[in-house]
Amino acid sequence: MGATKTDHFTGKQNAIATLAKALGHPARIAIIEYLLKVDTCICGDIVNELPLAQPTVSQHLKELKNAGLIKGEIEGNSICYCIDEKAFQKLQTYFTNISTKAENKRSNCC
Amino acid sequence: MGATKTDHFTGKQNAIATLAKALGHPARIAIIEYLLKVDTCICGDIVNELPLAQPTVSQHLKELKNAGLIKGEIEGNSICYCIDEKAFQKLQTYFTNISTKAENKRSNCC
DNA sequence: AATCTTTATCGTAATATTGCAATATTAAAT
DNA sequence: ATTTAATATTGCAATATTACGATAAAGATT
Numbered sequence: 001m002g003a004t005k006t007d008h009f010t011g012k013q014n015a016i017a018t019l020a021k022a023l024g025h026p027a028r029i030a031i032i033e034y035l036l037k038v039d040t041c042i043c044g045d046i047v048n049e050l051p052l053a054q055p056t057v058s059q060h061l062k063e064l065k066n067a068g069l070i071k072g073e074i075e076g077n078s079i080c081y082c083i084d085e086k087a088f089q090k091l092q093t094y095f096t097n098i099s100t101k102a103e104n105k106r107s108n109c110c
Numbered sequence: 111m112g113a114t115k116t117d118h119f120t121g122k123q124n125a126i127a128t129l130a131k132a133l134g135h136p137a138r139i140a141i142i143e144y145l146l147k148v149d150t151c152i153c154g155d156i157v158n159e160l161p162l163a164q165p166t167v168s169q170h171l172k173e174l175k176n177a178g179l180i181k182g183e184i185e186g187n188s189i190c191y192c193i194d195e196k197a198f199q200k201l202q203t204y205f206t207n208i209s210t211k212a213e214n215k216r217s218n219c220c
Numbered sequence: 221a222a223t224c225t226t227t228a229t230c231g232t233a234a235t236a237t238t239g240c241a242a243t244a245t246t247a248a249a250t
Numbered sequence: 251a252t253t254t255a256a257t258a259t260t261g262c263a264a265t266a267t268t269a270c271g272a273t274a275a276a277g278a279t280t
Binding site: 009016 | 114115116118119120123124126127128130131132133134135136137138139140142143146160161162193195198199201202205206208209211212213215
Binding site: 003004053056074076 | 263264265266267268269270271272276277278
């Protein structure tokens, strides 16, 4: 096999898993952190910041974009990538929720 | 290649990526949500809750445990799995941080 | 128009993940 | 001691991911 059985899970579960999966690589975490660090988001220099070849970085950017974690706009002959807040807000909400529920359960648990 | 170049990234980046990767599968999201839903955490019935065979579920549980997202204690001849709060608190903090930073940046961005 | 710069895509090799049947393990129950 | 029940491990096939060299595409510069 090897193909994930997405159809057996809820839309929400798949949505969170997709976001998490896209962030499941240190290079992509590094890209997100870099996009937050720099002042502007004209980001032709992401490649220089990472220890990876240009095609590899381009591929990681594509995955982040597909997952909805970043947006990309053409800006002359370079491209302006930036964080898509909404996706991270979703993650924040989700994990806040989980943490809260986990705390409330603590008493009757190991 | 195919092997992730973890050594080129910071410990924190790798740590978050590891947690995110472990949650990057709907079955593992479903497991976490189930562990939160049930009252106790004696969890021999996770297999019945998921549309996957027992060895597959066992493997997903192992990955969640390796990532530090759940804990497992032997309880007689079954095993008590439960959420490891600390990992989810880390994720909550991380994404809250990202969201806040992203909001502050919004003005001078696309 | 020719060239440069920047980013994307193709092709491909190495490795990892997903899923399950078969089997092993371990503790409880008879 | 056998059997039962619950979970883990092994082995394997199908598929996905990671990484990069080579090349393409498209706008900017000369």
